[in-house]
Amino acid sequence: MHFLIPPMKRLLHRIWQAVREWCGDSAYERYLTCAAKLDTKQPLSPAEFYVEQTNRRYSRPNRCC
Amino acid sequence: MKSSLKIVLWVGVAVVGAAALAKIALQRGEPIHATWFVVAAVCCYAVAYRFYSAFVAAKLLALDDTRATPAERHGDGRDFVPTNKWILFGHHFAAIAGPGPLVGPTLAAQFGYLPGTLWLIAGAALGGCVQDFVILLCSIRRDGKSLGEMAREEVSKRGGFIAQLAVLAIMIILLGVIALVVVNALKSSPWATFTLAMTIPIALLLGIYLRFVRPGRVLEASIGGVTLVCLAVVAGQWVAESPAWAPVFTLSGVALAFALIAYGLAASALPVWLLLAPRDYLSAFIKAGAIISLAAGILLVRPQVLMPPLTRFVDGSGPVFAGKIFPFCFITIACGAVSGFHSLISSGTTPKMILRESHARMIGYGAMLMESFVGVMAMVAACAMTPGVYFAMNSPPSIVGATPDAAAQTISAWGYPLAAQTMADLAHRVGEQTLWNRAGGAPSLAVGMAQIFSNTIGGERLLSIWYHFAIMFEALFILTVLDAGTRVGRFMVQELAGRLWPPMRRTNWMPGVLLSSAIIVGAWGYFLYQGVIDPLGGINSLWPLFGIANQLLAAVALVVATTILLKMGRLRWIWVTILPTALLVVVTMTASYQKIFSPNPRIGFLSYANALAAQIAAGQISAAKLSDIHRIIFNQRLDAGVTAVLALAILVLLVEAAFQWYAILTKGRAPVLRETPYVATQWVEGD
DSSP: GGHHHHHHHHHHHHHHHHHHHHTTTTTHHHHHHHHHHOOSSOOOOOOHHHHHHHHHTTSOOOOOO | OHHHHHHHHHHHHHHHHHHHHHHHHOSSSSSSEEEHHHHHHHHHHHHIIIIIIHHHIIIIIIOOOTTOHEEEEEOOSSSSSBHHHHHHHHHHHHHHHOHHHHHHHHGGGGOOOOHHHHHHHHHIIIIIIHHHHHHHHHHHHTTTTTHHHHHHHHHHHHHHHHHHHHHHHHHHHHHOOOOHHHHHHTOOHHHHHHHHHHHHHHHHHHHHHHIIISSSSSHHHHHHHHHHHHHHHHHHHHHHHHHTTTTTTOOOOOHHHHHHHHHHHHHHHHHHHHHHHHHHHHHHHHHHHHHHEEEEEEEEHHHEEEOOOOOOGGGGOSSSSOOOOOHHHHOOTTTTTTOOOTTHTTTGGGGBBBTTHHIIIIIIIIHHHHHHHHHHHHHHHTTSSSSSHHHHHHHHHHHHHHSSHHHHHHHHTTTOOHHHHHHHHHHHHHTOSSOOSOOHHHHHEEEEEHHHHHHHHGGGGGGHHHHHHHHHHHHHHHEEEEEEHHHHHEEEEEEEHHHGGGGGGOOOOOOHHHHHHHHHHHHHHHHHHHHOOOTTTTTHHHHHHHHHHHHHHHHHHHHHHHHHHHTTTGGGGGHHHHHHHHHHHHHHHHHHHHHHHHHSSOHHHHHHHHHHHHHHHHHOOHHHHHHHHHHHHHHHHHHHHHHHHHHHHHHHHHHHHHHHHHHHHHHSOOOOOOOOOOBOOSSSSTO
16 A cells, blocks of 8 residues: 555645645745746745735736626 | 547437436426436536537637747736646636526526526526637737727727726626625524624734735635634524624614625725735635535435426516516526626636636636536525425515515415415524525525535534525625625726826825725615615516626627637637627617516516606605605616616627628728737647
8 A cells, every 4th residue: 555655645735736826825936936037136025925916816807796 | 538439428428418408307296306407417518518618619719729828928926827727727716606606596496497407507508608718718819908908909999988887887786786685695684694794803814814924825814714704603693592692783684785885895995905805715715615515415415306397487477586587587697607797707817827728618618617507506406495485585575475474375375385384493493583585595595505514414403504604605705796896896986087087096095095985885885775675675676687787798798709709700600609699689688678668567667666656646655655765766767777878888889899790791891800919839738
């Protein structure tokens, strides 16, 4: 049964990452990765990014009837 | 898999689906198992997705995976974020699935289970999914532009303005109507009112945690929040049983309406991280959990559907809302079959996050099929209760009678046996004071869901907890739509007012924020108030108005899509969008005409107003009620005016588009397609 543990761990890890991405938990990490790629001098702090992101997201229709 | 095996498999799926559909369509006289609904829906969706969406993707849209999407070209980690298709499917589904697919089918159950179920399945596969899919692709090819922007660029400036107007109008009517659903679910219910009230401090707590303690850690905060909300549901029972606290949370419809108006104003003007966003996180988690549980519950319990396939109310005399199956079943079930509002989501956030064009098929078409399935489950839950109980909960006293005995007698005379004591017992079992006259769909759906859940876990002992969990779930995510919609509406008002007076456009200028919030809240609050004081229950007038507005918006989206597709030279397959457009135009225009001019006062706004005016003239109205009746007369005329303006606006857009189509087809004008230029993707396959 030991041979099943690594794939199970990988699967659980992927599910965990998917849930984090779905709910927005990993949004800041993605932003940092992107900021590094774009060579952004001063990336936003987690709190600044969170406020900016929620302001943007809720300024357009994002919940339907 | 070998192709012959695939053919056998898909023929099998089609045959099983057809057999299940035949079973639910031809069943007469005896209850039918809910499993048939699930099988019919799943098989139809599978066939529609495998074949029809593939055909639309290949022939009509010609999806191109070599083309870079906006997420690749503009990737900034903020708006333009390349996202895995399954995760984006989850995002998109969470965004489009609101209270509509739950409430609409529940109300349409008054015709019996058959018309609504067939419309949910066929309408989604051939209309709603196509709309979502095509608009999503159009927006992807235009850097995620909104429906209004696409209408302005591809149809005409006037078309863009009409689309914007339609969006604002539907937003106002939608918010008023769903707020009415919440009021009808909470009135005279201290347990439900307490639970929902508690979600406000819980959301504030989450907001502070996410802003100051652990910024952006949505998952852990939401898990904590959901736990607190569940505790609030349990604590609600103690509040309802407490002689001191129960009166505090026992509110009338009018008091609840004003509480919601005040809440909407606060949510729109407060910083978004404090209340709106955390409430949305809570709602998303509870929504996902409740929908999955409902599906599992239906599969495990396999409830009997007790409602007949067709009721006597197909003749248009229904107590929940008046009007015949055509056009009112198509209007009542908007979300779940075809919802114009989805075009705003498909042309907003999603196109900026999609990795490849081919993913639009699963996300645009597939997510709408899922929503349709939610609608079918809501239909099953509503139809699983005794028809007599369903009509008792959804009929206003002006139709069935003011006392329980009179109402039970009327409903029994319709052929749906009911004893007044049955309603008293049911109310006691679910922890409510009364279940009479709770129109709006939410309480009857909650009873249906609670019966399914309690048969899975907890039995009779947990029935009241499940009922209030279901009410909380529906009210919570209605309130999420209410505050998010109010905020978006506020921005629209600010943009429109900013054309006249530029400072209004500044979204951080407090007087402008408060004024525009007051305008939008005042507008939907007015519709809410008129629904609350309407003797016919409000839902009778307002839900069809909302359905008409929503379907008109769908017609706008499909007209824009058709124009774009004609410009792309897809004339041969244009029936894919033209046919649902034609159906929606016929349905909405017929419904608009009947709602305005029908001589039946229960259907026509004007005839209802005239009937009340005649009663005043004949001296049949007491002096004490005179001002209320005058207000109702004004409201009916206002509703007639709103319906007429919306219908006229869409007719103008149709004429504008028809000129465009004529010019394209006769080659009188070279079509100008405003797509972003083709850029080859740099991502290798599998990225």
